[in-house]
Amino acid sequence: MTDHDTLVSVALPVRNGAARLEGAVRSVLAQDHENLQLVISDNASTDATEECCRDLAASDRRITYHRHPRNVGLLNNFVHAGRLARGTFLRWVGDDDRLAPTCVSRSLRVFAEDERLILVTTQVAYTGPDGVTTSGVYDGARLRSDDPVERFGEMLHMLNESHLLIDPLYGLMRRDPVVAIPRRNMLREDEVFAAKLALAGPWGHVPEVLAHRNWKLERIGAVGRRLGVPAWQAHFSSTLEYLEILRWLRDSGLSADQLRRARAAAHRMYARRQRRTAAHRGRKLVRLAAGLAPGARACGR
Structure with missing residues (x-):
């Protein structure tokens, strides 16, 4: 059974995505399912990704930000983002993806059935x-x-x-x-x-x-x-x-x-x-x- 209290985690792995990730973050935070965790795993970015992510995390308590001190590789960062998640359900999202506001809630409805x-x-x-x-x-x-x-x-x-x-x-x-x-x-x-x-x-x-x-x-x-x-x-x-x-x-x-x-x-x-x-x-x-x-x-x- 799932309901509006079910915690859903969205995992966003990123490397050097400062120019594009804010749109993805905003689309996740705009979900009509309220009990949400957004995990951002920064793979040792060398651009302004860290600053952008820390600003976003400071503006919304649903965001968890982790930064690797060195490049751990694309797949390892993808997996790590999922392992940081705490939700009953998990969805990965790319740093330039967009989710419709009902993406999570509509999917949860299918799980409930x-x-x-x-x-x-x-x-x-x-x-x-x-x-x-x-x-x-x-x-x-x-x-x-x-x-x-x-x-x-x-x-x-x-x-x-x-x-x-x-x-x-x-x-x-x-x-x-x-x-x-x-x-x-x-x-x-x-x-x-x-x-x-x-x-x-x-x-x-x-x-x-x-x-x-x-x-x-x-x-x-x-x-x-x-x-x-x-x-x-x-x-x-x-x-x-x-x-x-x-x-x-x-x-x-x-x-x-x-x-x-x-x-x-x-x-x-x-x-x-x-x-x-x-x-x-x-x-x-x-x-x-x-x-x-x-x-x-x-x-x-």
Whole structure:
């Protein structure tokens, strides 16, 4: 059961976000759910983030501010922000995200209707570098299933679909079971964590746009540099993700039949990605060959 007295924590990890985080903070504090804690975890920012955060914390007692004395890495700061939270429920938010005023209360209503749920997602509007805002619609029901493998398979299926459909990392979660899930700093870790969440329990969904995020497509090597992982991982990110998922399945307490089905679902996801990667490389080679052909003739003249 949830009500207006339930403490909800919003965790905001940030590094050098002075120019953009105030809007995110204001949108969190504007929630119509009053019993709220906003945890800001500052990853040793070198701009004016600390001053901005301390001013905000002084203006509102709901804000808890923590500053790391040194850079602990993107994922570690993300996890640390969640561990500082005290609420029954937890939601992460990016330093340039915006939440609709009813985001928390609308999600809590779904939790109140089904006590099995560990996560409630909402539709999210994404704005790209071109200024165009888009959103997807998820209308499936398999993530609410009591069968962990059915939920797991649905999540893996969506990992090969559009990012617009659903984003479990930015939903409202039951804090205790979620922060207890171990995480490993690696490329595609967000997808691995989503798969772990699917195994952990049923999800609910609010088919309304209640959050806004900015989105830009980054090369996987650039993502790796932000995470601080070895450069070679960029060439094997799908394989490493597949192996990490298999390792987690082995330790997830599934029955023999469930484990067999879950491994088959993971293999289907991996095989599909490998086919897609091979097709992409094939098209790239064709374009390269087509581009080199005129030049080769010119050199022969």
